[in-house]
Amino acid sequence: MSRPEGETLLELRGLRTYFPLHSGPLRRLSGWLKAVDDVSFAIRRGETFGLVGESGCGKTTLGRSILRLERPQAGEILFEGEDILAAGGTRLTTIRRDIQAIFQDTHGSLDPRMNLRSLIGEGLAIQGVGRAERDARVEQLIEVVGLRREHLDRYAHEFSGGQRQRIGIARALATRPKFIVADEPVSALDLSVQSQVLNLLSDLQKEFGLTYLFIAHDLSVVEYLSDRVGVMYLGRLVELASAEDLYADPRMPYTQALLSAVPGSERMTGRPRILLTGDVPSPITPPSGCPFRTRCWMARDICASARPELREVEPNHWAACHFADEARAKAA
């Protein structure tokens, strides 16, 4: 499925999504939480772009910015060449049809008062699709995601977690989207059910030519599903490569530590574990220079004074580290 030189479907340019912080009795603006801080990358048509990182790294905010659920402070999000942040009117309606979402929490994202027919057809109703056409589409979709037509008159709470995730997927597919932001779609599921949903996502991608932004903290799930993978740390994109290259030859020390921390990874990859000391710093007061320098075993003076930009360390392999070449020698 991977198309290494495929055409760009969605591109982020210098995206910054900040949250204002208020303090004191007058709730004065006292600073900014830079959840997404100057992130740029492109997602190609038909690929699965995996986005990994630990809690607070900004991966969810990045996804929500694309869905226009957050309002970025600066930057552009180009979808098929047009900035969706500047879009309005009919263009916005089309974008809402083309970009859909699948979330982790099906309890929170599926209205308990709507039956499956209304849940799955809701997007179509908003788009103004007539009743008959809507019903036909919903009946087709329920089978596409592996549920049955007789389920359509039932409610989400009557289904198991895996089935609810299928309902969420049918809902996302209703408007025939081109691009889906999937934020931790399988992390609440048991292993045996998780694999069913992952297979379904692969099948649907082939069948409908979908492009995924797959956001997850589970590194093995991301490796399995993604064509290319981006790693975020404290709001910044710190490494980007094909899944093969990133997992075989991580060049940013943080990525190396992250991959080595996966339980059982020493046995599987033969690479020694890198134990990081301390916690992720607060995103409110991130370190100067490289955000990872406070936990990095390779950090030197330059890491505090100069922020390493994402640079191409190998063809199509980008890393934000002053010492990406040394980091490789160290890991080998």
Add this chain to the structure above:
Amino acid sequence: MSAAPAEPLLRVEDLHTHFRARGGVVKAVNGISFDLAPGASLGIVGESGSGKSVTSLSIMGLIEPPGQIVAGRVMFRGRDIAGLDERQIRAIRGRHICLVFQDPMTALNPVYTVGTQVIEALRAHQALSAQAALERTVSLLRMVGIPSPERRVHEYPHRMSGGMRQRVMLAMALANEPELLILDEPTTALDVTIQAQILDLVRDLRQRVNTAVLLITHDIGVVQELCEQVVVMYGGRIMETGSVTQVTDEPKHPYTRALLASMPSRVRRGQRLNTIGGAVPNPLHMPPGCPFRPRCPQAHDACATDPGPRDPGDGRMVACWLYEARR
């Protein structure tokens, strides 16, 4: 010391823990048995509803109505602790058996400093002066890797990160040097780099205080990191037990095989993941015989009766008719 085989520290014998529910009885733990030797480590792995957490709560005497241990024994150091009253079990819990839960935020009391809580755990079982208890607490916090423990001892739990709180829980659990430490999903709520720190800490502490570990988790990778032996549970029963290497390298039970084959880390990109058809059966209507039967690709008529533990000839136990009973 005689040459006789060491008596297990913990022996769970045909344990049945049931919950009365609307519409019937949920047999959450339905006849399980296993041993844990002093200083050894055993992982219980299973998906939701397998009964793994109810097993740990049963051992700790924390089953409350409508739940009840209806049959079986929990032998700890040769004594059945399943039938003890609350006062008797309290003398064991926190002193000889300690439990660390998944979520340290709810396990720690938000209105007391972490120091106060560790001191309370210490003084509940040991006669210590206030000064001695404080000193011991600081050294415990240092042992679990909390930086500047003299200062952090006076902090409240909400001021600490998830990883730090889990370190405090471990300090509390180890305060009285228990013979058995039960870890119930200890790292599930943590990020992967913090999880690696905590698992490393538990390994290190085990060597220093020689406590036995019973680890409850859904993550086979975590079992591989910490344990020598593993029990695989499904539908309230044990499907397979053996050494971690045996079970993960060459699973025998069809359930274990299917479970491992559905792990993305074990499959190459582009290949399809194995799936287990259907879902875990309704706990109110568990099928008779093997609970995995309705989803098992190799099920046959015999499976309607319980296969019981069977030895495939390499020292492990598999509850499946595919293997001949020996001995």
